Amino acid sequence: MPDPFMSSPDAVSPASIPQRTLANGQKMPAIGLGTFGSDHVSAQTIAEAVYDAVHLGYRHIDCATVYGNEAEIGGAFARLFSEGLQREELWVTSKVWNNCHDDVLGSCERSLKALRLDYLNLFLVHWPFPNHHPPGCDVSVRNPNAVPYRHEDYMRTWRQMEDLVDRGLVRNIGTSNMTIPKMELLLRDARTRPVANEMELHPHFQQPQFFAWLKEHGIEPIGFSPIGSPARPERDRTPEDTAPTEDPVIRSIAEKRGVHPAVICIQWAIQRGQTPIPFSTTRRNYLANLRSAIAEPLSADEMQAIAAIDRNCRLIKGQVFLWRDNQNWEDLWDLNGEIAPE
Numbered sequence: 001m002p003d004p005f006m007s008s009p010d011a012v013s014p015a016s017i018p019q020r021t022l023a024n025g026q027k028m029p030a031i032g033l034g035t036f037g038s039d040h041v042s043a044q045t046i047a048e049a050v051y052d053a054v055h056l057g058y059r060h061i062d063c064a065t066v067y068g069n070e071a072e073i074g075g076a077f078a079r080l081f082s083e084g085l086q087r088e089e090l091w092v093t094s095k096v097w098n099n100c101h102d103d104v105l106g107s108c109e110r111s112l113k114a115l116r117l118d119y120l121n122l123f124l125v126h127w128p129f130p131n132h133h134p135p136g137c138d139v140s141v142r143n144p145n146a147v148p149y150r151h152e153d154y155m156r157t158w159r160q161m162e163d164l165v166d167r168g169l170v171r172n173i174g175t176s177n178m179t180i181p182k183m184e185l186l187l188r189d190a191r192t193r194p195v196a197n198e199m200e201l202h203p204h205f206q207q208p209q210f211f212a213w214l215k216e217h218g219i220e221p222i223g224f225s226p227i228g229s230p231a232r233p234e235r236d237r238t239p240e241d242t243a244p245t246e247d248p249v250i251r252s253i254a255e256k257r258g259v260h261p262a263v264i265c266i267q268w269a270i271q272r273g274q275t276p277i278p279f280s281t282t283r284r285n286y287l288a289n290l291r292s293a294i295a296e297p298l299s300a301d302e303m304q305a306i307a308a309i310d311r312n313c314r315l316i317k318g319q320v321f322l323w324r325d326n327q328n329w330e331d332l333w334d335l336n337g338e339i340a341p342e
């Protein structure tokens with residue numbers, strides 16, 4: 001019987017996609033599909049892209065409660081399973097949002113129900129702060145109940161994450177938007193270690209120190225906004241922001257290979273050793289991103305040239321999570337190696 005998931009002539013065999021081996025031996029595909037529509041792509045459009053992307057060979061989907069589309073994506077999964085896709089072939093990540101740090105079990109159960117799954121491969125604490133805000137609000141909005149990072153609160157949330165592993169609802173747990181000082185405390189106190197940390201990573205924001213630290217500690221870096229999030233909302237832009245897809249080094253490599261600069265950002269990410277999760281609902285683009293995983297490798301010179309264009313330019317700054325007036329977004333990121341004081 002022909003494989004219904006390889007019916008498209010341009011599909012990529014999932015067996016040819018590199019896999020990351022996690023600290024516990026489980027395997028995660030080294031490229032995933034992002035599903036955050038940045039407020040302008042509908043849930044249905046994203047679910048259709050997920051359905052089609054799996055037919056093209058994607059086996060890793062990055063979801064989150066706060067993206068507001070898990071029910072639609074669950075519909076796509078149900079269709080794929082009814083066509084013969086096996087649950088074990090798919091890697092699905094979801095995340096607990098900041099308003100559920102005290103109800104991790106409830107959040108996970110709601111995600112599982114919406115996604116129509118009986119387990120998740122990976123569940124992340126989306127941000128290390130319990131601070132939340134109305135969807136789509138301006139970056140200057142502050143929640144009057146916002147608080148700084150408090151390790152005892154984070155550990156209360158982490159204990160609930162560990163409990164999900166014990167219950168078999170999730171296979172792995174991990175973190176997102178963390179820093180080295182916060183991770184050090186977590187590793188000191190965790191019973192079940194995080195297998196991955198999801199973080200902004202692209203050629204203009206390479207986080208070399210944190211990247212190396214994670215690799216040394218057996219924690220997989222999953223890279224969000226790997227193309228530099230070109231369609232992020234206006235409220236998430238500042239005049240200092242730069243675009244990796246406009247960098248002359250990326251553009252010249254892309255030109256030589258006859259691909260879009262975005263594709264070089266993805267290929268560099270996979271080859272460097274992180275797991276990019278590019279968002280796309282344009283078939284040509286999400287196919288090109290996947291194909292970069294099996295393309296002729298970038299040369300050592302090209303990899304070095306890209307390493308040299310890091311601009312330490314964080315695009316997703318998280319301003320809405322600040323807890324005091326007159327703070328800078330840098331206060332969220334422990335830049336001097338210490339957790340910011342209250």
Ligand SMILES: NC(=O)c1ccc[n+]([C@@H]2O[C@H](COP(=O)([O-])OP(=O)(O)OC[C@H]3O[C@@H](n4cnc5c(N)ncnc54)[C@H](OP(=O)(O)O)[C@@H]3O)[C@@H](O)[C@H]2O)c1
Binds near residue numbers: 037126223231285
């Ligand atoms: N953990 C966190 O806090 C966090 C934060 C941000 C994002 N994320 C995750 O990371 C995912 C990706 O990040 P992102 O959505 O911010 O940005 P991104 O993946 O860097 O950029 C997505 C944009 O790039 C375009 N694009 C994709 N492939 C392309 C190609 N080959 N050629 C040209 N354009 C291309 C897409 O347009 P088309 O649709 O037209 O292709 C889309 O507008 C999110 O969807 C989400 O799952 C997680």
